[in-house]
Amino acid sequence: MRLSIVAILAGTFTAAAALCAVAAVFSVRIVEDNSVAEVEQRLEHEGIDWAGVDANGLQVFVHGTAPDEAARFRAISAAGQVVDAARVIDETLVAEPDDIEPPRFSVEILRNGETVSLIGLVPEAFDRARLIEEVAGIVGASEDVSDLLETANFPVPEEWEASMRLATRALRDLPRSKISAAAGEVEVQAMTESAAARRRVEARLNGAAPETIALALDLSAPRPVLSPFTLRFVMDDAGARFDACSADTQEAKARILAAAEAAGASESAGCVIGLGVPSRDWGEAASTAIAALAEIGGGSVTFSNADVSLIAAQGTPPGRFDSVVGDLESALPDTFVLDAVLPEPPDPDGDQGPVEFTATLSPEGQVQLRGRLDSELARTTAESYARARFGSEEVSVGARVDDDLPEGWSVRVLAGLEALSMLANGAVVVTPESISVRGNTGNSDANAEIAGVLSDKLGTDDYDIDVTYVERLDPTLGIPTPEECVDQIRQIIGARKLTFEPGSATLDSSAKDILDEIADLLKICGEIPLEIQGHTDSQGREVMNQQLSQDRAQAVLDQLRQRRVLTASYRATGYGEEEPIADNDTEAGREANRRIEFRLIEPEADEESAEDVEYPVPTGEEALTDAAGSDEAEADAGEGTEDEQD
Incomplete structure (x- = not known):
């Protein structure tokens, strides 16, 4: 009896335990299935299709190969939002990355006199020590070179070496510069000593740059000191034009050129911006005088500092001349002094023999002096000056002495010879009324420079300049490859x-x-x-x-x-x-x-x-x-x- 009761109780407990075990297994499986389903649903909602989910009891395993680290993190985070994050086991992998794209290698070279800084990223295989040695050789000492370069272990890009050679070439010519160099491109920003130096450097660098390198030049020159500050505007049978044009600001330049265009000058006319202006009202005075000359209808107006000379075209009606000159005198700022001349018509009964001095310069460099000089001393002086300027073997003198010449004739002759020396070939004719300069030059600024010389020597006396810039004569453009x-x-x-x-x-x-x-x-x-x-x-x-x-x-x-x-x-x-x-x-x-x-x-x-x-x-x-x-x-x-x- 007792044994049967014990057996019953034992069987009951055994059955209960088995039933509990079965229930626990089914409960765990339900939890696993629910966890997997809910995590999979969440991953699908997040658009994560590369990850798989398994469960083992309360642990949830996320597996698969993520395209990158960020995608892997998103998947684990998404699973942690459905089940306790502590239950999430990360079994994901991250795909091997494709070849990493190399960075953009570039060097910025900053030079201020003898001090140079090198900043940028260069390939590890690039000979960085050689670059620093070359730069040190340019400035004189390695301690003057600041090396701020970083390196990266990637192949040297094509055209990198050529770009660095061109950059160091530019550095030699430009003591104040910023040079940016990358593979296939070099950009140069610099200040040169003068406009002529800027042209020379531009020609050299453009000639040295390989066709495969994109060279960008931004070279500037300090404003020249103009003495005298000169402007000369002419209206004659050849048209309206500047023989020389100076301005102190961009605004003054624009105002002067606008007045010249209104008078019929070409839109391509240039004007030098410089220092040394006699008055801040230069732009107003020049534009007003040009407009007055246009109203007269022809002639020339010349500024030499604050002195203004207006010479009307021969045949201008006196009434018109007087009216325009009166208005101009009132309109000019107080600093400026006007001298206006209406030429008298020629005397048909007068002496027709030419009173003039002529100097010619041939393309081969031969110089001939002809015409009249006012004394033997003046003849000797002109000959000596010409031989010094053009070479003693190149000068032929055939001038004669005439003591009945206008005062200041010798000064005018020497000024004309100086103007002639600025040409490649041409002629100068000195007459009592004016000096005429004609010829060809390789200097694009020759007109302004000649006008400056004549204004300095002669003041506001009349002169006529007709000089043509010929590119093939420009020494800065003739640098051979x-x-x-x-x-x-x-x-x-x-x-x-x-x-x-x-x-x-x-x-x-x-x-x-x-x-x-x-x-x-x-x-x-x-x-x-x-x-x-x-x-x-x-x-x-x-x-x-x-x-x-x-x-x-x-x-x-x-x-x-x-x-x-x-x-x-x-x-x-x-x-x-x-x-x-x-x-x-x-x-x-x-x-x-x-x-x-x-x-x-x-x-x-x-x-x-x-x-x-x-x-x-x-x-x-x-x-x-x-x-x-x-x-x-x-x-x-x-x-x-x-x-x-x-």
Whole structure:
């Protein structure tokens, strides 16, 4: 009885335990299924389709491969919003990233005199130390260079090296500059010493820039000090135009040009903005005077500082002249003093013989002085002045003395000769009434400069300037390319020979003229990458031939340096007997092989693997040779045993 009760109780508890276990299993499974379903629903709502969800009891596992770290974080956060975040187990992976896009490498170079700062990001493989060394060489000392560059381990971009070479080239010419360089582009902002210096630098940099580099130049020049402050506006049969135009501000310039255009001048007329204006009312005075001249109908108006000269066209009605001049005198600011002239009509019964002095300058540089001078001393002075300006061998004098000339004639003649010296070719005619300057020039500012000289020497006396700017005469635009420089070296040398003393690297006296001409050309060419190569024949020991060729190439480089050629971008290399151009078994062949060559080197972006692109410049008959057969002499004069001969 008792046993059956115990058995019943035990069975009951066992059944209850089993029932509880089954219930617990089903409860856990329900919790797992609900958790998985709710997390999956949440992920789908968030648009996360790469993640899967599993559950094990109360733990929820999120798995899958996320495209990036941010996507992985979003998935785990979304799951933590459905179930307790402590129950979420992160089993996700992050996809391997694609190749990382390299950053934009660039360098900003800031130069203020002898101080330079380098700022930017450069490739780790780039020779940063060489850049700093080059910059230090430009400014004079490495302690003046602030290195603020960072590096990144990415390949060197194409055109990076070329851009950096152009940037350092610009740095040499511009002591106050900001230069930004990146692969394929260089931007330069700088202040130059003068407008002429700006034109020279622009021409050099544009000539040095490879076609693959986008060069942007923003060069400015300080305002020149104009003395005298000059303006001259002419209206005649050739039209309305400025011989010279100066302004003190952009507003004054715009006002003056607007008045000139209203009088019929070309819209392309220019005006120099400078310092030294005699009055802040310059723009008002000039525009008012130009408008008055237009109302008269012709003639010229000239400002030299505060002095104003208005010369009406011959034949202007006196009534109109008087009316306009009266209004102009009232309208001009108080600072300015007006001198107005109405020329008298010519006397038909008067002496028709010309009272004038004429000086002409031919394109070949020949100068002829003709006409009248007021004394023998004036004749001697004019001749001496011309010979000093144009060269004593180029001047021909045929002027005669006439003591019945107007006062100040000699001053007018010398002023005319100074104006003529500013032209490439042309003529100056001095008459009692005016000075006329005609010709061609390569200086785009010649009109203004000539007007300034004449105003300074003659005040407000009448003068007429008709000077044409010819681009091919502009020395700042005639800088040859490096390739053209090398070709011109070949033309300079022609069939001549550069000779050395036998068995040595000493140039003999006959080399002077050739080197002088080459030096003059290279000064124009600027800093081009030039290699001066020495070559020998095969006579003598190979090691001694190599050394002799090196010494001779270096001797040529030293001679160019002594002639003040900038040789920082040059190198001298001896090749010995390695590169013959003719048969060494004949005397003629050996003489051809003994040579100096100039070669232009254009390194590729990857300098370690690229070969130089060279443009050989053979010297002499195709080479600069040593006329005495100095390689054989060196073999005989050295340790010339038969064992040493090739």
